[in-house]
Amino acid sequence: MFNTRRLVFLSVLIAMGTVLHVVEGMVPVPLPIPGVKLGLANMVTLIALHSYGARDGVTVAVARVLLGSLIGGVFLSPGFLLSLTGAVSSTLIMALLLKYSDCFSVIGISMAGAVGHNMGQLLAAFLLLQNKSIFFYLPVLLMAGIPTGLFTGYILKSLLERVERLGILRIYEDDAASRNLGPMGLMKEKNLL
Amino acid sequence: MTRADRYLAAGILLIAILSVALFYYRSSLSSGKAASVGAVISAQGKIVRKIDLSPGGGKTTFLVSGRLGPATVEVEGKRVRMVDAPCPERICIKQGWIENPGESIVCVPGETVIHVEGAAPVDAVTR
Known part of the structure:
Protein backbone atom coordinates (compact mmCIF):
# COMPACT_ATOMS: atom_id res chain seq x y z
CA MET A 1 0.00 0.00 0.00
CA PHE A 2 1.51 3.30 -1.04
CA ASN A 3 0.14 6.17 0.86
CA THR A 4 1.54 9.67 1.26
CA ARG A 5 0.49 9.98 4.85
CA ARG A 6 2.30 6.76 5.69
CA LEU A 7 5.39 7.86 3.78
CA VAL A 8 5.55 11.17 5.62
CA PHE A 9 4.79 9.59 8.95
CA LEU A 10 7.51 6.96 8.56
CA SER A 11 10.00 9.59 7.40
CA VAL A 12 9.33 11.69 10.47
CA LEU A 13 9.70 8.64 12.67
CA ILE A 14 13.00 7.72 11.02
CA ALA A 15 14.26 11.28 11.49
CA MET A 16 13.26 11.27 15.16
CA GLY A 17 14.74 7.83 15.68
CA THR A 18 18.03 8.91 14.10
CA VAL A 19 18.25 11.95 16.36
CA LEU A 20 17.45 9.91 19.45
CA HIS A 21 19.97 7.27 18.39
CA VAL A 22 22.76 9.83 17.93
CA VAL A 23 21.95 11.93 20.98
CA GLU A 24 21.69 8.89 23.17
CA GLY A 25 25.16 7.84 22.11
CA MET A 26 26.50 11.12 23.48
CA VAL A 27 24.85 10.82 26.88
CA PRO A 28 26.98 8.84 29.31
CA VAL A 29 25.20 6.25 31.40
CA PRO A 30 26.01 6.56 35.12
CA LEU A 31 26.64 2.83 35.43
CA PRO A 32 29.96 1.02 35.14
CA ILE A 33 28.44 -1.46 32.67
CA PRO A 34 29.34 -1.16 29.00
CA GLY A 35 26.53 -1.63 26.53
CA VAL A 36 23.68 -0.57 28.80
CA LYS A 37 21.72 2.38 27.51
CA LEU A 38 18.19 3.68 27.69
CA GLY A 39 17.05 2.69 24.23
CA LEU A 40 15.14 5.89 23.55
CA ALA A 41 15.16 5.22 19.82
CA ASN A 42 13.21 2.05 20.51
CA MET A 43 10.17 4.17 21.29
CA VAL A 44 10.05 5.40 17.73
CA THR A 45 10.20 1.85 16.43
CA LEU A 46 7.32 0.92 18.70
CA ILE A 47 5.23 3.81 17.40
CA ALA A 48 5.86 2.64 13.84
CA LEU A 49 4.96 -0.91 14.79
CA HIS A 50 1.76 0.25 16.44
CA SER A 51 0.71 2.36 13.53
CA TYR A 52 1.72 0.36 10.50
CA GLY A 53 2.80 -3.13 11.47
CA ALA A 54 5.94 -5.26 11.48
CA ARG A 55 7.35 -4.42 8.07
CA ASP A 56 7.39 -0.68 8.61
CA GLY A 57 8.62 -1.14 12.15
CA VAL A 58 11.67 -3.00 10.84
CA THR A 59 12.13 -0.37 8.12
CA VAL A 60 12.18 2.42 10.67
CA ALA A 61 14.54 0.52 12.98
CA VAL A 62 17.03 -0.39 10.25
CA ALA A 63 16.92 3.04 8.63
CA ARG A 64 17.53 4.80 11.92
CA VAL A 65 20.50 2.56 12.74
CA LEU A 66 21.97 3.13 9.27
CA LEU A 67 21.55 6.90 9.41
CA GLY A 68 22.55 7.15 13.05
CA SER A 69 25.76 5.21 12.46
CA LEU A 70 26.59 7.31 9.41
CA ILE A 71 26.21 10.46 11.48
CA GLY A 72 28.11 8.98 14.40
CA GLY A 73 30.89 7.74 12.12
CA VAL A 74 30.66 4.10 13.18
CA PHE A 75 29.12 2.70 9.99
CA LEU A 76 30.04 -1.00 9.51
CA SER A 77 32.06 -1.06 12.74
CA PRO A 78 31.43 -3.83 15.30
CA GLY A 79 29.34 -1.38 17.33
CA PHE A 80 27.20 -0.73 14.30
CA LEU A 81 26.63 -4.46 13.76
CA LEU A 82 25.61 -4.81 17.40
CA SER A 83 23.19 -1.90 17.11
CA LEU A 84 21.70 -3.33 13.95
CA THR A 85 21.10 -6.84 15.26
CA GLY A 86 19.80 -5.40 18.54
CA ALA A 87 17.37 -3.10 16.77
CA VAL A 88 16.11 -5.81 14.42
CA SER A 89 15.65 -8.42 17.12
CA SER A 90 13.84 -6.03 19.45
CA THR A 91 11.57 -4.92 16.62
CA LEU A 92 10.71 -8.50 15.74
CA ILE A 93 9.93 -9.40 19.34
CA MET A 94 7.75 -6.33 19.81
CA ALA A 95 5.97 -7.03 16.52
CA LEU A 96 5.24 -10.60 17.58
CA LEU A 97 3.87 -9.45 20.93
CA LEU A 98 1.73 -6.76 19.30
CA LYS A 99 0.33 -9.21 16.84
CA TYR A 100 -0.22 -12.32 18.89
CA SER A 101 -0.84 -11.14 22.42
CA ASP A 102 -3.38 -8.73 23.77
CA CYS A 103 -2.53 -8.80 27.44
CA PHE A 104 0.57 -6.58 27.43
CA SER A 105 0.50 -2.79 27.60
CA VAL A 106 2.96 -0.52 25.80
CA ILE A 107 5.15 -0.77 28.87
CA GLY A 108 5.35 -4.54 28.77
CA ILE A 109 6.02 -4.56 25.05
CA SER A 110 8.70 -1.93 25.46
CA MET A 111 10.30 -4.03 28.18
CA ALA A 112 10.24 -7.13 25.98
CA GLY A 113 11.77 -5.03 23.22
CA ALA A 114 14.58 -3.81 25.46
CA VAL A 115 15.41 -7.34 26.58
CA GLY A 116 15.14 -8.60 23.00
CA HIS A 117 17.54 -5.87 21.92
CA ASN A 118 20.07 -6.95 24.51
CA MET A 119 19.71 -10.63 23.62
CA GLY A 120 20.21 -9.91 19.93
CA GLN A 121 23.28 -7.87 20.74
CA LEU A 122 24.68 -10.60 22.92
CA LEU A 123 24.24 -13.15 20.14
CA ALA A 124 25.87 -10.81 17.63
CA ALA A 125 28.75 -10.16 20.04
CA PHE A 126 29.21 -13.90 20.42
CA LEU A 127 29.34 -14.40 16.67
CA LEU A 128 31.76 -11.50 16.37
CA LEU A 129 34.12 -12.49 19.16
CA GLN A 130 33.73 -16.29 18.92
CA ASN A 131 34.09 -16.40 22.66
CA LYS A 132 31.66 -18.26 24.86
CA SER A 133 32.53 -16.32 28.01
CA ILE A 134 30.52 -13.39 26.68
CA PHE A 135 27.41 -15.23 27.86
CA PHE A 136 28.38 -14.41 31.43
CA TYR A 137 26.96 -11.05 30.49
CA LEU A 138 23.50 -12.56 29.96
CA PRO A 139 22.05 -11.92 33.45
CA VAL A 140 23.38 -8.36 33.47
CA LEU A 141 21.78 -7.60 30.12
CA LEU A 142 18.53 -9.34 31.06
CA MET A 143 18.20 -7.30 34.21
CA ALA A 144 19.26 -4.08 32.53
CA GLY A 145 16.40 -4.52 30.07
CA ILE A 146 13.75 -4.28 32.78
CA PRO A 147 14.32 -0.71 34.07
CA THR A 148 15.26 0.71 30.68
CA GLY A 149 12.21 -0.92 29.07
CA LEU A 150 9.97 0.36 31.87
CA PHE A 151 11.39 3.85 31.47
CA THR A 152 10.90 4.09 27.72
CA GLY A 153 7.51 2.38 28.07
CA TYR A 154 6.28 5.00 30.52
CA ILE A 155 7.59 7.82 28.35
CA LEU A 156 5.91 6.30 25.33
CA LYS A 157 2.63 5.83 27.15
CA SER A 158 2.41 9.45 28.28
CA LEU A 159 3.65 10.58 24.87
CA LEU A 160 0.88 8.68 23.11
CA GLU A 161 -1.74 10.10 25.47
CA ARG A 162 -0.59 13.65 24.78
CA VAL A 163 -0.20 13.18 21.05
CA GLU A 164 -3.69 11.77 20.89
CA ARG A 165 -5.09 14.99 22.31
CA LEU A 166 -3.45 16.86 19.46
CA GLY A 167 -5.01 14.44 17.00
CA ILE A 168 -1.97 14.12 14.74
CA LEU A 169 -0.91 10.55 15.30
CA ARG A 170 -3.14 8.03 13.58
CA ILE A 171 -2.68 4.77 15.33
CA TYR A 172 -4.23 1.81 13.53
CA GLU A 173 -5.44 4.25 10.94
CA ASP A 174 -7.54 2.05 8.71
CA ASP A 175 -8.92 -0.25 11.32
CA ALA A 176 -9.83 2.52 13.71
CA ALA A 177 -11.39 4.70 11.03
CA SER A 178 -13.49 1.92 9.59
CA ARG A 179 -14.98 1.14 12.97
CA ASN A 180 -15.40 4.75 14.00
CA LEU A 181 -13.12 4.36 16.96
CA GLY A 182 -10.50 6.96 17.67
CA PRO A 183 -6.96 5.59 17.66
CA MET A 184 -7.01 5.80 21.43
CA GLY A 185 -10.28 3.91 21.49
CA LEU A 186 -8.69 1.13 19.54
CA MET A 187 -5.62 1.07 21.76
CA LYS A 188 -7.80 0.95 24.85
CA GLU A 189 -9.81 -1.81 23.30
CA LYS A 190 -6.61 -3.72 22.67
CA ASN A 191 -5.66 -3.09 26.27
CA LEU A 192 -2.49 -1.24 25.31
CA LEU A 193 -2.92 1.78 27.53
CA MET B 1 0.96 -1.43 33.39
CA ALA B 34 43.15 -26.46 39.29
CA ALA B 35 45.01 -26.47 36.00
CA SER B 36 48.46 -28.00 36.33
CA VAL B 37 51.15 -25.50 35.54
CA GLY B 38 54.45 -26.42 34.07
CA ALA B 39 57.30 -24.80 32.22
CA VAL B 40 58.81 -25.83 28.94
CA ILE B 41 62.46 -25.11 28.28
CA SER B 42 63.68 -25.18 24.73
CA ALA B 43 67.08 -24.55 23.25
CA GLN B 44 67.87 -23.98 19.60
CA GLY B 45 64.29 -24.72 18.60
CA LYS B 46 63.98 -28.07 20.41
CA ILE B 47 62.22 -28.79 23.67
CA VAL B 48 64.93 -29.96 26.01
CA ARG B 49 63.10 -30.19 29.29
CA LYS B 50 59.64 -29.96 30.85
CA ILE B 51 59.33 -29.11 34.50
CA ASP B 52 56.46 -29.08 36.96
CA LEU B 53 55.72 -25.85 38.75
CA SER B 54 53.86 -26.82 41.91
CA PRO B 55 53.76 -24.48 44.90
CA GLY B 56 55.30 -26.94 47.36
CA GLY B 57 58.29 -27.90 45.23
CA GLY B 58 61.84 -27.37 46.42
CA LYS B 59 64.73 -25.56 44.83
CA THR B 60 66.44 -27.21 41.89
CA THR B 61 69.02 -26.03 39.44
CA PHE B 62 70.02 -27.53 36.13
CA LEU B 63 71.98 -26.69 33.03
CA VAL B 64 70.58 -26.12 29.57
CA SER B 65 73.00 -26.08 26.68
CA GLY B 66 72.23 -23.14 24.43
CA ARG B 67 74.00 -21.96 21.33
CA LEU B 68 76.70 -20.06 23.28
CA GLY B 69 77.15 -22.69 25.96
CA PRO B 70 75.41 -23.95 29.08
CA ALA B 71 72.90 -21.70 30.88
CA THR B 72 71.72 -22.29 34.43
CA VAL B 73 67.99 -22.43 35.17
CA GLU B 74 66.62 -22.40 38.69
CA VAL B 75 63.21 -23.65 39.75
CA GLU B 76 61.80 -22.84 43.17
CA GLY B 77 58.25 -23.89 43.95
CA LYS B 78 56.04 -22.48 41.24
CA ARG B 79 58.49 -19.98 39.83
CA VAL B 80 61.44 -20.29 37.53
CA ARG B 81 64.33 -18.03 36.50
CA MET B 82 67.56 -17.93 34.57
CA VAL B 83 70.48 -17.75 36.98
CA ASP B 84 73.40 -17.69 34.67
CA ALA B 85 73.85 -17.53 30.93
CA PRO B 86 76.78 -16.95 28.59
CA CYS B 87 75.02 -14.23 26.59
CA PRO B 88 76.51 -10.68 26.49
CA GLU B 89 73.50 -8.60 27.62
CA ARG B 90 72.20 -10.85 30.41
CA ILE B 91 68.64 -9.73 29.74
CA CYS B 92 67.26 -13.17 30.53
CA ILE B 93 68.90 -13.06 33.96
CA LYS B 94 67.76 -9.54 34.71
CA GLN B 95 64.18 -10.51 33.98
CA GLY B 96 64.13 -12.50 37.21
CA TRP B 97 61.41 -14.92 38.25
CA ILE B 98 58.41 -15.83 36.14
CA GLU B 99 55.45 -17.88 37.36
CA ASN B 100 52.21 -16.96 35.57
CA PRO B 101 50.94 -19.00 32.65
CA GLY B 102 51.86 -17.28 29.42
CA GLU B 103 55.01 -15.63 30.76
CA SER B 104 58.34 -16.48 29.23
CA ILE B 105 62.03 -15.74 29.44
CA VAL B 106 63.75 -15.56 26.10
CA CYS B 107 67.49 -15.48 25.66
CA VAL B 108 67.99 -14.46 22.07
CA PRO B 109 71.78 -14.96 21.70
CA GLY B 110 71.68 -18.28 23.51
CA GLU B 111 68.49 -19.36 21.70
CA THR B 112 67.01 -20.56 24.96
CA VAL B 113 63.38 -20.10 25.91
CA ILE B 114 61.56 -20.78 29.17
CA HIS B 115 57.81 -20.65 28.78
CA VAL B 116 55.24 -21.18 31.52
CA GLU B 117 52.43 -23.27 30.09
CA GLY B 118 48.73 -23.12 30.89
CA ALA B 119 45.81 -20.92 30.07
CA ALA B 120 46.92 -17.31 30.40
CA PRO B 121 44.57 -15.16 32.44
CA VAL B 122 43.03 -12.62 30.11
CA ASP B 123 42.66 -8.96 31.01
CA ALA B 124 40.77 -7.95 27.92
CA VAL B 125 39.92 -9.07 24.42
CA THR B 126 39.75 -6.52 21.67
CA ARG B 127 39.18 -6.73 17.97
Missing part, protein backbone atom coordinates in the same frame (compact mmCIF):
# COMPACT_ATOMS: atom_id res chain seq x y z
CA THR B 2 -1.10 -4.57 33.23
CA ARG B 3 -0.79 -7.74 35.21
CA ALA B 4 0.87 -9.44 32.25
CA ASP B 5 3.55 -6.75 32.25
CA ARG B 6 4.40 -7.56 35.82
CA TYR B 7 4.56 -11.26 35.03
CA LEU B 8 6.87 -10.47 32.13
CA ALA B 9 9.21 -8.44 34.34
CA ALA B 10 9.17 -11.15 36.99
CA GLY B 11 9.87 -13.80 34.35
CA ILE B 12 12.85 -11.92 32.96
CA LEU B 13 14.20 -11.37 36.45
CA LEU B 14 13.76 -15.06 37.22
CA ILE B 15 15.67 -16.10 34.08
CA ALA B 16 18.44 -13.66 34.99
CA ILE B 17 18.73 -15.05 38.50
CA LEU B 18 18.63 -18.63 37.24
CA SER B 19 21.40 -17.94 34.75
CA VAL B 20 23.53 -16.35 37.48
CA ALA B 21 22.97 -19.45 39.58
CA LEU B 22 23.87 -21.69 36.65
CA PHE B 23 27.09 -19.78 35.89
CA TYR B 24 28.03 -19.77 39.56
CA TYR B 25 27.40 -23.51 39.82
CA ARG B 26 29.41 -24.27 36.70
CA SER B 27 32.33 -22.06 37.70
CA SER B 28 32.42 -23.63 41.17
CA LEU B 29 32.64 -27.05 39.47
CA SER B 30 35.50 -26.07 37.20
CA SER B 31 37.52 -24.22 39.83
CA GLY B 32 37.74 -27.44 41.86
CA LYS B 33 40.34 -28.94 39.58
Whole structure:
Protein backbone atom coordinates (compact mmCIF):
# COMPACT_ATOMS: atom_id res chain seq x y z
CA MET A 1 0.00 0.00 0.00
CA PHE A 2 1.51 3.30 -1.04
CA ASN A 3 0.14 6.17 0.86
CA THR A 4 1.54 9.67 1.26
CA ARG A 5 0.49 9.98 4.85
CA ARG A 6 2.30 6.76 5.69
CA LEU A 7 5.39 7.86 3.78
CA VAL A 8 5.55 11.17 5.62
CA PHE A 9 4.79 9.59 8.95
CA LEU A 10 7.51 6.96 8.56
CA SER A 11 10.00 9.59 7.40
CA VAL A 12 9.33 11.69 10.47
CA LEU A 13 9.70 8.64 12.67
CA ILE A 14 13.00 7.72 11.02
CA ALA A 15 14.26 11.28 11.49
CA MET A 16 13.26 11.27 15.16
CA GLY A 17 14.74 7.83 15.68
CA THR A 18 18.03 8.91 14.10
CA VAL A 19 18.25 11.95 16.36
CA LEU A 20 17.45 9.91 19.45
CA HIS A 21 19.97 7.27 18.39
CA VAL A 22 22.76 9.83 17.93
CA VAL A 23 21.95 11.93 20.98
CA GLU A 24 21.69 8.89 23.17
CA GLY A 25 25.16 7.84 22.11
CA MET A 26 26.50 11.12 23.48
CA VAL A 27 24.85 10.82 26.88
CA PRO A 28 26.98 8.84 29.31
CA VAL A 29 25.20 6.25 31.40
CA PRO A 30 26.01 6.56 35.12
CA LEU A 31 26.64 2.83 35.43
CA PRO A 32 29.96 1.02 35.14
CA ILE A 33 28.44 -1.46 32.67
CA PRO A 34 29.34 -1.16 29.00
CA GLY A 35 26.53 -1.63 26.53
CA VAL A 36 23.68 -0.57 28.80
CA LYS A 37 21.72 2.38 27.51
CA LEU A 38 18.19 3.68 27.69
CA GLY A 39 17.05 2.69 24.23
CA LEU A 40 15.14 5.89 23.55
CA ALA A 41 15.16 5.22 19.82
CA ASN A 42 13.21 2.05 20.51
CA MET A 43 10.17 4.17 21.29
CA VAL A 44 10.05 5.40 17.73
CA THR A 45 10.20 1.85 16.43
CA LEU A 46 7.32 0.92 18.70
CA ILE A 47 5.23 3.81 17.40
CA ALA A 48 5.86 2.64 13.84
CA LEU A 49 4.96 -0.91 14.79
CA HIS A 50 1.76 0.25 16.44
CA SER A 51 0.71 2.36 13.53
CA TYR A 52 1.72 0.36 10.50
CA GLY A 53 2.80 -3.13 11.47
CA ALA A 54 5.94 -5.26 11.48
CA ARG A 55 7.35 -4.42 8.07
CA ASP A 56 7.39 -0.68 8.61
CA GLY A 57 8.62 -1.14 12.15
CA VAL A 58 11.67 -3.00 10.84
CA THR A 59 12.13 -0.37 8.12
CA VAL A 60 12.18 2.42 10.67
CA ALA A 61 14.54 0.52 12.98
CA VAL A 62 17.03 -0.39 10.25
CA ALA A 63 16.92 3.04 8.63
CA ARG A 64 17.53 4.80 11.92
CA VAL A 65 20.50 2.56 12.74
CA LEU A 66 21.97 3.13 9.27
CA LEU A 67 21.55 6.90 9.41
CA GLY A 68 22.55 7.15 13.05
CA SER A 69 25.76 5.21 12.46
CA LEU A 70 26.59 7.31 9.41
CA ILE A 71 26.21 10.46 11.48
CA GLY A 72 28.11 8.98 14.40
CA GLY A 73 30.89 7.74 12.12
CA VAL A 74 30.66 4.10 13.18
CA PHE A 75 29.12 2.70 9.99
CA LEU A 76 30.04 -1.00 9.51
CA SER A 77 32.06 -1.06 12.74
CA PRO A 78 31.43 -3.83 15.30
CA GLY A 79 29.34 -1.38 17.33
CA PHE A 80 27.20 -0.73 14.30
CA LEU A 81 26.63 -4.46 13.76
CA LEU A 82 25.61 -4.81 17.40
CA SER A 83 23.19 -1.90 17.11
CA LEU A 84 21.70 -3.33 13.95
CA THR A 85 21.10 -6.84 15.26
CA GLY A 86 19.80 -5.40 18.54
CA ALA A 87 17.37 -3.10 16.77
CA VAL A 88 16.11 -5.81 14.42
CA SER A 89 15.65 -8.42 17.12
CA SER A 90 13.84 -6.03 19.45
CA THR A 91 11.57 -4.92 16.62
CA LEU A 92 10.71 -8.50 15.74
CA ILE A 93 9.93 -9.40 19.34
CA MET A 94 7.75 -6.33 19.81
CA ALA A 95 5.97 -7.03 16.52
CA LEU A 96 5.24 -10.60 17.58
CA LEU A 97 3.87 -9.45 20.93
CA LEU A 98 1.73 -6.76 19.30
CA LYS A 99 0.33 -9.21 16.84
CA TYR A 100 -0.22 -12.32 18.89
CA SER A 101 -0.84 -11.14 22.42
CA ASP A 102 -3.38 -8.73 23.77
CA CYS A 103 -2.53 -8.80 27.44
CA PHE A 104 0.57 -6.58 27.43
CA SER A 105 0.50 -2.79 27.60
CA VAL A 106 2.96 -0.52 25.80
CA ILE A 107 5.15 -0.77 28.87
CA GLY A 108 5.35 -4.54 28.77
CA ILE A 109 6.02 -4.56 25.05
CA SER A 110 8.70 -1.93 25.46
CA MET A 111 10.30 -4.03 28.18
CA ALA A 112 10.24 -7.13 25.98
CA GLY A 113 11.77 -5.03 23.22
CA ALA A 114 14.58 -3.81 25.46
CA VAL A 115 15.41 -7.34 26.58
CA GLY A 116 15.14 -8.60 23.00
CA HIS A 117 17.54 -5.87 21.92
CA ASN A 118 20.07 -6.95 24.51
CA MET A 119 19.71 -10.63 23.62
CA GLY A 120 20.21 -9.91 19.93
CA GLN A 121 23.28 -7.87 20.74
CA LEU A 122 24.68 -10.60 22.92
CA LEU A 123 24.24 -13.15 20.14
CA ALA A 124 25.87 -10.81 17.63
CA ALA A 125 28.75 -10.16 20.04
CA PHE A 126 29.21 -13.90 20.42
CA LEU A 127 29.34 -14.40 16.67
CA LEU A 128 31.76 -11.50 16.37
CA LEU A 129 34.12 -12.49 19.16
CA GLN A 130 33.73 -16.29 18.92
CA ASN A 131 34.09 -16.40 22.66
CA LYS A 132 31.66 -18.26 24.86
CA SER A 133 32.53 -16.32 28.01
CA ILE A 134 30.52 -13.39 26.68
CA PHE A 135 27.41 -15.23 27.86
CA PHE A 136 28.38 -14.41 31.43
CA TYR A 137 26.96 -11.05 30.49
CA LEU A 138 23.50 -12.56 29.96
CA PRO A 139 22.05 -11.92 33.45
CA VAL A 140 23.38 -8.36 33.47
CA LEU A 141 21.78 -7.60 30.12
CA LEU A 142 18.53 -9.34 31.06
CA MET A 143 18.20 -7.30 34.21
CA ALA A 144 19.26 -4.08 32.53
CA GLY A 145 16.40 -4.52 30.07
CA ILE A 146 13.75 -4.28 32.78
CA PRO A 147 14.32 -0.71 34.07
CA THR A 148 15.26 0.71 30.68
CA GLY A 149 12.21 -0.92 29.07
CA LEU A 150 9.97 0.36 31.87
CA PHE A 151 11.39 3.85 31.47
CA THR A 152 10.90 4.09 27.72
CA GLY A 153 7.51 2.38 28.07
CA TYR A 154 6.28 5.00 30.52
CA ILE A 155 7.59 7.82 28.35
CA LEU A 156 5.91 6.30 25.33
CA LYS A 157 2.63 5.83 27.15
CA SER A 158 2.41 9.45 28.28
CA LEU A 159 3.65 10.58 24.87
CA LEU A 160 0.88 8.68 23.11
CA GLU A 161 -1.74 10.10 25.47
CA ARG A 162 -0.59 13.65 24.78
CA VAL A 163 -0.20 13.18 21.05
CA GLU A 164 -3.69 11.77 20.89
CA ARG A 165 -5.09 14.99 22.31
CA LEU A 166 -3.45 16.86 19.46
CA GLY A 167 -5.01 14.44 17.00
CA ILE A 168 -1.97 14.12 14.74
CA LEU A 169 -0.91 10.55 15.30
CA ARG A 170 -3.14 8.03 13.58
CA ILE A 171 -2.68 4.77 15.33
CA TYR A 172 -4.23 1.81 13.53
CA GLU A 173 -5.44 4.25 10.94
CA ASP A 174 -7.54 2.05 8.71
CA ASP A 175 -8.92 -0.25 11.32
CA ALA A 176 -9.83 2.52 13.71
CA ALA A 177 -11.39 4.70 11.03
CA SER A 178 -13.49 1.92 9.59
CA ARG A 179 -14.98 1.14 12.97
CA ASN A 180 -15.40 4.75 14.00
CA LEU A 181 -13.12 4.36 16.96
CA GLY A 182 -10.50 6.96 17.67
CA PRO A 183 -6.96 5.59 17.66
CA MET A 184 -7.01 5.80 21.43
CA GLY A 185 -10.28 3.91 21.49
CA LEU A 186 -8.69 1.13 19.54
CA MET A 187 -5.62 1.07 21.76
CA LYS A 188 -7.80 0.95 24.85
CA GLU A 189 -9.81 -1.81 23.30
CA LYS A 190 -6.61 -3.72 22.67
CA ASN A 191 -5.66 -3.09 26.27
CA LEU A 192 -2.49 -1.24 25.31
CA LEU A 193 -2.92 1.78 27.53
CA MET B 1 0.96 -1.43 33.39
CA THR B 2 -1.10 -4.57 33.23
CA ARG B 3 -0.79 -7.74 35.21
CA ALA B 4 0.87 -9.44 32.25
CA ASP B 5 3.55 -6.75 32.25
CA ARG B 6 4.40 -7.56 35.82
CA TYR B 7 4.56 -11.26 35.03
CA LEU B 8 6.87 -10.47 32.13
CA ALA B 9 9.21 -8.44 34.34
CA ALA B 10 9.17 -11.15 36.99
CA GLY B 11 9.87 -13.80 34.35
CA ILE B 12 12.85 -11.92 32.96
CA LEU B 13 14.20 -11.37 36.45
CA LEU B 14 13.76 -15.06 37.22
CA ILE B 15 15.67 -16.10 34.08
CA ALA B 16 18.44 -13.66 34.99
CA ILE B 17 18.73 -15.05 38.50
CA LEU B 18 18.63 -18.63 37.24
CA SER B 19 21.40 -17.94 34.75
CA VAL B 20 23.53 -16.35 37.48
CA ALA B 21 22.97 -19.45 39.58
CA LEU B 22 23.87 -21.69 36.65
CA PHE B 23 27.09 -19.78 35.89
CA TYR B 24 28.03 -19.77 39.56
CA TYR B 25 27.40 -23.51 39.82
CA ARG B 26 29.41 -24.27 36.70
CA SER B 27 32.33 -22.06 37.70
CA SER B 28 32.42 -23.63 41.17
CA LEU B 29 32.64 -27.05 39.47
CA SER B 30 35.50 -26.07 37.20
CA SER B 31 37.52 -24.22 39.83
CA GLY B 32 37.74 -27.44 41.86
CA LYS B 33 40.34 -28.94 39.58
CA ALA B 34 43.15 -26.46 39.29
CA ALA B 35 45.01 -26.47 36.00
CA SER B 36 48.46 -28.00 36.33
CA VAL B 37 51.15 -25.50 35.54
CA GLY B 38 54.45 -26.42 34.07
CA ALA B 39 57.30 -24.80 32.22
CA VAL B 40 58.81 -25.83 28.94
CA ILE B 41 62.46 -25.11 28.28
CA SER B 42 63.68 -25.18 24.73
CA ALA B 43 67.08 -24.55 23.25
CA GLN B 44 67.87 -23.98 19.60
CA GLY B 45 64.29 -24.72 18.60
CA LYS B 46 63.98 -28.07 20.41
CA ILE B 47 62.22 -28.79 23.67
CA VAL B 48 64.93 -29.96 26.01
CA ARG B 49 63.10 -30.19 29.29
CA LYS B 50 59.64 -29.96 30.85
CA ILE B 51 59.33 -29.11 34.50
CA ASP B 52 56.46 -29.08 36.96
CA LEU B 53 55.72 -25.85 38.75
CA SER B 54 53.86 -26.82 41.91
CA PRO B 55 53.76 -24.48 44.90
CA GLY B 56 55.30 -26.94 47.36
CA GLY B 57 58.29 -27.90 45.23
CA GLY B 58 61.84 -27.37 46.42
CA LYS B 59 64.73 -25.56 44.83
CA THR B 60 66.44 -27.21 41.89
CA THR B 61 69.02 -26.03 39.44
CA PHE B 62 70.02 -27.53 36.13
CA LEU B 63 71.98 -26.69 33.03
CA VAL B 64 70.58 -26.12 29.57
CA SER B 65 73.00 -26.08 26.68
CA GLY B 66 72.23 -23.14 24.43
CA ARG B 67 74.00 -21.96 21.33
CA LEU B 68 76.70 -20.06 23.28
CA GLY B 69 77.15 -22.69 25.96
CA PRO B 70 75.41 -23.95 29.08
CA ALA B 71 72.90 -21.70 30.88
CA THR B 72 71.72 -22.29 34.43
CA VAL B 73 67.99 -22.43 35.17
CA GLU B 74 66.62 -22.40 38.69
CA VAL B 75 63.21 -23.65 39.75
CA GLU B 76 61.80 -22.84 43.17
CA GLY B 77 58.25 -23.89 43.95
CA LYS B 78 56.04 -22.48 41.24
CA ARG B 79 58.49 -19.98 39.83
CA VAL B 80 61.44 -20.29 37.53
CA ARG B 81 64.33 -18.03 36.50
CA MET B 82 67.56 -17.93 34.57
CA VAL B 83 70.48 -17.75 36.98
CA ASP B 84 73.40 -17.69 34.67
CA ALA B 85 73.85 -17.53 30.93
CA PRO B 86 76.78 -16.95 28.59
CA CYS B 87 75.02 -14.23 26.59
CA PRO B 88 76.51 -10.68 26.49
CA GLU B 89 73.50 -8.60 27.62
CA ARG B 90 72.20 -10.85 30.41
CA ILE B 91 68.64 -9.73 29.74
CA CYS B 92 67.26 -13.17 30.53
CA ILE B 93 68.90 -13.06 33.96
CA LYS B 94 67.76 -9.54 34.71
CA GLN B 95 64.18 -10.51 33.98
CA GLY B 96 64.13 -12.50 37.21
CA TRP B 97 61.41 -14.92 38.25
CA ILE B 98 58.41 -15.83 36.14
CA GLU B 99 55.45 -17.88 37.36
CA ASN B 100 52.21 -16.96 35.57
CA PRO B 101 50.94 -19.00 32.65
CA GLY B 102 51.86 -17.28 29.42
CA GLU B 103 55.01 -15.63 30.76
CA SER B 104 58.34 -16.48 29.23
CA ILE B 105 62.03 -15.74 29.44
CA VAL B 106 63.75 -15.56 26.10
CA CYS B 107 67.49 -15.48 25.66
CA VAL B 108 67.99 -14.46 22.07
CA PRO B 109 71.78 -14.96 21.70
CA GLY B 110 71.68 -18.28 23.51
CA GLU B 111 68.49 -19.36 21.70
CA THR B 112 67.01 -20.56 24.96
CA VAL B 113 63.38 -20.10 25.91
CA ILE B 114 61.56 -20.78 29.17
CA HIS B 115 57.81 -20.65 28.78
CA VAL B 116 55.24 -21.18 31.52
CA GLU B 117 52.43 -23.27 30.09
CA GLY B 118 48.73 -23.12 30.89
CA ALA B 119 45.81 -20.92 30.07
CA ALA B 120 46.92 -17.31 30.40
CA PRO B 121 44.57 -15.16 32.44
CA VAL B 122 43.03 -12.62 30.11
CA ASP B 123 42.66 -8.96 31.01
CA ALA B 124 40.77 -7.95 27.92
CA VAL B 125 39.92 -9.07 24.42
CA THR B 126 39.75 -6.52 21.67
CA ARG B 127 39.18 -6.73 17.97
